[in-house]
Amino acid sequence: MNLEEANRENLDYMIETLADKLQLVNRSMLKSEDFDMDHYYDIKELYDVAEMKGQLSVPEIQAFVSEMSQYRKAQ
Template identity: 50%
Template sequence: MNLEQPTEENLKYILEDLTERLGVVNRSLMDHEDYDLDKYDELKMMYDMIKQKGQLSAPETQAFISELRSVRKV
């Protein structure tokens, strides 16, 4: 899958994959409708960092989720 283009489908894929990788229990935080395509590049950068890093510690996961909140629409 080519995630370089900011599409709704790619945004949804990234958020769903991040939900699994981060073990997010409250899946409503990761609803793709709450994120703007204008922030796609930021989300993609964060996604790439998580993929590269692999496993995150609990504090790193919390920090990452906090960072995600900063790019949400709501």
């Protein structure tokens, strides 16, 4: 999988992986359909940081969730 290529499948994969890494109990907070392709590279940047760090602390998890909320589609 080449995540440098911006497509829906890659975005879905990154969001699902981030939800796992962030150990979200309420996975509806990061439903891939709530995000559009406009923020693909912003989300990829967060994905890359999470992959590089491995284990995340509670404050880091909160920061990631907060950052991701900025990229959600307007309701």
